[in-house]
Amino acid sequence: MREKRFNLAHRLIHWAIAFTVLFILLTVFLRIGWMNKDHMGEIIQQNLSKSGTQINTKDAALIGKAVRKPMWRWHVWAGYTMIGLYVLRMGLLAIQGVAYKSPFSKKTSPKDKFKGWIYIVFYTLLAVSLFTGFMVQNGPESLKHNMALVHIQSLYYVVIFIVLHIGGVLIADAGAERGIISKIISGDKAG
Incomplete structure (x- = not known):
């Protein structure tokens, strides 16, 4: 049911997922970059030493971790939001059908199979990422370490998907599917 892929429900869920994923990525990049506990610990140590207070690296990193904790709670809440959006997306796909051609069909072109x-x-x-993130927060302690190892790898596929998705949409909009960008923003006026 490709003609329904630009209806209001599809567009709202698409953009809600897009902005939630970008927000989640922002929290990840902040955590591994600027708000890294060790980096923040160094800043804390340097500034405390200016006033004559000495603190060891481990304690400074613990303070740095505590400072970024409220930001990380937003990552967790965005993850819960993403679970809800994922369920809505799967429900919409079940009701309206998928917006891409089946890669299992012999009639599907190689380009459409790739898509x-x-x-x-x-x-x-995404389902694996959401499950492992949920288990890190709510699962048994014995599974948390392994779930976290799998969950952390989500960063790589999400970034790859974003690049492929944006690149594919730009190519499609410049070629065979002119207007696809405006359709995902404002809807399919031609249909």
Whole structure:
């Protein structure tokens, strides 16, 4: 049911997922970059030493971790939001059908098979990311370490998907699917 892919429900969920993923990535990049506990610990140590207070590296890193904790709570809440959006997206796909051609069909072109596989892999890996993130927060202590190891790898596929998705949309808009960008923003006026 490709003609329904630009309806209001599809567009709202698409953009809600897009902005939630970008927000989650922002919190990840802040955590591994500017708000890294060790980096923040160094800043804390340097500024305390100016006033004559000495603190060891481990304690400074713990303070740095405590400072960024409220920001990280937003990551967790965005993850819960993403779970809800994922359920809505899967429900919408079940009701309206998928917006890409089946990569399993022999009639599907290689380009459309590639697009189909990208979405299947993305939604599968997204489910894994959401499950492992949920388990890190709510699962048994014995599983948290392994779940975190898998969850951390989400960063790589999400960035790859974003690049492929934006690149593919720009190519499509410049070629065979002119107007696709405006359709995902304002809807399919031609249909």
